[in-house]
Amino acid sequence: MMPADAQSDDDRADRARQKAQEARLSKPWVTPRGWRYWSAVNNSEVGRWYTATSFLFFLFAGVLALLMRTQLAVPENDFLSAGTYNQIFTLHGSVMMFLFGVPIFEAFSIMILPQMLGARDLPFPRLSAYGYWSFLIGGVFVCGSIFFGVAPEGGWFMYPPLTTTYQEGLGADIWLLGLSFIEVASLAAAVELIVGVLKTRPPGMRINLIPLYAWYILVVAGMILFAFPPLIAGDLLFELERAFDWPFFDPARGGDPLLWQHLFWIFGHPEVYIIFLPAIALVAMIVPTFAQRPIIGYSWIVLAAVGTGFISFGLWVHHMYTTGLPNVSLAFFSAASEAVAIPTGVQLFCFLATAVAGRFVRSVPMLFVTGALAIFVLGGLTGVMVAIAPFDFQAHDTYFVVAHLHYVLIGGMLFPVAAGLYYFYPMATGKLLAQKPGYWAFWLMFFGFNVTFLPMHLTGLLGMPRRVFTYPADIGFDVLNLTSSIGAFIFAAGVVVLVLEVVRPKTKQPYAKRNPWGAGTLEWLGEMPGKPWGIRSIPSIKGRYPLWDQPNLMQDVDAGRFYLPDAEEGKRETLITTTIDADPIQCLRVPGPTFVTLWAAIFTGGAFIFATYKWYFAAGISAVLALVTVLIWLWTGTAKIPEKRSKEAGLGVTLPLYASGSTSVGWWAMFITMIGDMSAFASLIFGYFFFWTVHEDFPPDPASGPGLFWPLIAVGLLLGAWLLTVLARCWNRHDRPMAFHVGLGLAVLLNVAGTMALLAGPYLSGLDPTRHVYPATVWVLVLWAVIHFGVGLVMQLYCIARRWAGRMSADHDIDIQNVALYWHFMAITAVLTVAVIAGFPMVA
């Protein structure tokens, strides 16, 4: 046995070593001070801003709701004019869906996911910051429009021809361009979160052990990739019609407003689940903590998350039951709408079983969870009713639907988010929220909610249509509407209590103890208040609830006994692991604070916002500045060649500092982005074939199309550009710089020539996109492809410059690997575009 003084010497030395490590670790992770604070990109800062901003948008949209309820409190009220009322309900829906429902999940995830996975940060912190700034700028732009009386007024789904023919002004453009800009931010977050879940897990956290929250986020981010692009494609068609008179939705020239409904709802229905699933994911984390036992039915909940994710894409037509589609089509979607109730129900039973089998500790988060489940189940039941087409024929566009969607969204999303706010508040700030205001908030909200929305079922069944600014007296709506309005203010009082408790200064309140709820998952490892580095050392995981399963885990993590306990080189670092078994494969250097993301967002925003006012020159300048800023960001901040090949990451493991190809996070991000891109492209192709099914003569006559000659030349040249880009990647790998430069240079020329040839087809055959929907559809496919080849051209030139500047080498080839991957998708784009515009007229 060691003598006592020798042991204490060892302890002292160990403590000194830990202190030195902590000092080195804190340097690169320090949060900028003063005005530079806004250059922070760390997930905890960006996550906090994101959460606060989306809550502000929620409060704004809530005030709009109160204005509506005031107007509807009594019949024939003149508190608001019809026009203002239209703007208010449109903005209420749009803001709640686009600026609160979806972003709050991104915000929460950016904040808590790295902590949950024991990572120091997400793999692309600057992308998160860019997404946040884009969201803020776009959100303020859209919301601000109401103060100038120019807000959109066509409802949150903007149906044409109402919004193309019958409404003047900029409202629809603000909606289309402002929200498209925000959708880009959502896609950025989706890429970040998928790569985060798959690649930044702690060693040992195999796919069967990941927190259920991460499963849900993986599914939801995947859904965003397939749901948002159809809307972006729809927005493109819509804006081309509004700005340049391309007749996609104008029946007089062959267009069809139903195409917008299809594209909108292919997005819109999955979006409901994109909002619901992450909120339920919060429940899946909260219930085991307060039951003090592992979740019952982990695999069943994975089934529910993945199953819902898929089936939710087969529901979109249930918003279109009254558009006159064949009954058999309605029946397919009715069947899928009923099927989705199965996985939804499964997860609720798992939560109930866990709560009943465990200890069920009483607390504010658990109260909100219980309220959420009660409200959501009621909303789910009316959901099963409206999924049946004959019932929907009666209830469509009435207050019954308003009641249903609020039961689903408030029960399925707002109450779980309130639970999550109470639960995770100490993790974000180090302080607990008080219990008493929480109980008050809950009961006011729960009671107020039901007083508001329960009567609406009846109002709807009595025949009151939604979106009317007033109603006559004595036809049975008076008492019900007054009750709803009183309930809305009680509900709002509950929200106010909650907000006051959150913003109440807590300087005198002591910090909460560590892991204040006694949870089992990694996000509660942190100190109170949290350190900027997130986690002291990245642990090795052996179960689903490491804090319950692994004794002394907290002490060992704090003592730096796991991975990356130090930052010897003064860099921000986190671990990259394999997707299935989470074996460590790379030590990733993540970038630090910068203003470049803010500038990139400002210029990108400018391009969208100026275009709203048809100031195309200013929009063009802004777009060029955005491109330049992004290039500066990439050039100075990405794919940096490290000073050494590898480093000791702790526990005797040595890891490379650089990885390219399919093991690198950048490659994954490119792959995932392009999947989203392909789904937008597929939506445009869907548009072409949609018009083919609704018209006898589409395409009208092969002679009037782009012909075969130029499109075939184009596809040949573009495939050549693709092949040379892929070969250039190989030549770079084999360190043949001359072959690389000549090959890629030639690829640039073929790309330019191919793009010109593609344009030549419709241009030389005189297709006029404003004349009929056929030329418009051909042109939009060609333009989509041309823009992509333009981006591909910038990428090719970028790689040539990188190699010349010595920032890319045979071993350090992230750039060309990712660009070659992009070009695989360009080959698909070229072939499909030509097959549709030149090939299909031959077989049709």
Place this chain on the structure above:
Amino acid sequence: MAQRMESEPDSESEALPERRETLWLLALSPMLWMLYFLVSYATAAIWCAKVVGRDGSLEGARIAIGVYTVLTLVGIGIVTWRGFRKHSFGTATVPHDFDTPADRHRFLGFATVLLGGLSVVATLYVALAIVFIGSCT
């Protein structure tokens, strides 16, 4: 369901049948359902728009969708059977939460089986549409 094992034999992980595992098998059944759903919808839509018109009979499309249904169910069945084989590898039972390659293997198998079951139900639901509806009206 059998009583959960508290520990598992060490030798199991040595004998794992696959070296590299992916998430694709897990998602395959719902993907098959989705493909089935889209192809059935497109078949009915094109049949009614281009072949028989809005007042025509659905007969030909019904036969085609019936064939799709059988093919989809067979496909999901094969995937689910493979999932079940993975789930029942070795001797450990659910909840498959050991930190071992073998339990990860079993978990992926079990989740595949569950998703297969859901996909079968969802396929049968959709197939009911052509049982009850016989025209393009």
